[in-house]
Amino acid sequence: MRxxxxxxxxxxxxxWVHIGDRGADMFPxxxxxxxxxxxxxxxxxxxxxxxxxxxxxxxxxxQARAFPSQASRAFEVPARHGHxxxxxxxxxxxxxxxxxxxxxxPRASKERVTVWVIRVWAEQAPEVEAPAEWVLLASQETxxxxxx
Numbered sequence: 625m626r627x628x629x630x631x632x633x634x635x636x637x638x639x640w641v642h643i644g645d646r647g648a649d650m651f652p653x654x655x656x657x658x659x660x661x662x663x664x665x666x667x668x669x670x671x672x673x674x675x676x677x678x679x680x681x682x683x684x685x686x687q688a689r690a691f692p693s694q695a696s697r698a699f700e701v702p703a704r705h706g707h708x709x710x711x712x713x714x715x716x717x718x719x720x721x722x723x724x725x726x727x728x729x730p731r732a733s734k735e736r737v738t739v740w741v742i743r744v745w746a747e748q749a750p751e752v753e754a755p756a757e758w759v760l761l762a763s764q765e766t767x768x769x770x771x772x
Contacts, residue, residue, distance in 0.1 A: 628656040641665055641764070649761065651726050654737045657763060668741075668759040673724040675736065684721060688741045688759050691717035699746070701756075712746045712756075718766045740766040 627642075634640045640662040644653070646669030657664045671685035693715040703709040723737045745757040 625650070625652045625656040628653065628660055628662065631660070631662075633660045634662060639663065645669075651723070651729055651737065654723070654739070654761075654763070655733060655735065658737065663763040664761070665763075666761045668761055672726075675722045675724055681724065684723065684741065685759060687721065688717070688719070688743045691719050691741075691743060693717050712748055714756075715745050715747060716742070718742045720767075739763060742766050 631640070642648070642653075642657055642662060642664045644664070644666045646667050648664070648666045649669035651672075653666070654664060668685065668688075671683040673681050674684045674687060676682050676687070695716040697714050697716070699712050699714045701707075701710050701712055719741055721739055721741050723739055725734050725736065740762045742760040742762060743757070744760075746755045748755065
């Protein structure tokens with residue numbers, strides 16, 4: 625958050641995107657990006673409360689996992705840590721969600737944050753491994769396969 629605020633607002637015509645792993649999955653970070661008119665792309669670190677309808681509140685990760693696959697791509701998994709290289713098929717899904725502010729975070733305002741959730745996963749994995757999955761939160765619209 626402090627780095628986003630220190631870096632500040634881009635000049636007109638520029639687009640800045642702050643990229644972070646699960647440690648950047650913080651509501652005040654998202655709000656700092658909004659305040660400085662910058663964007664973010666963050667790997668989700670936890671499930672958050674989301675507003676679905678007028679009154680319905682659900683959790684972000686189960687809702688993202690319910691998105692239907694919108695694209696599929698072949699992917700070569702490199703060998704690592706005693707596991708052989710292999711081929712797999714990755715699925716891509718995305719959708720928009722409204723994150724509710726945390727109830728017990730004094731640094732977060734009470735404003736909701738609209739994000740695009742991008743989920744990439746492999747449905748098949750060797751028996752000894754959990755299938756790969758990444759859930760990303762983005763402030764820029766991701767409504768087509770090309771944007772994902």
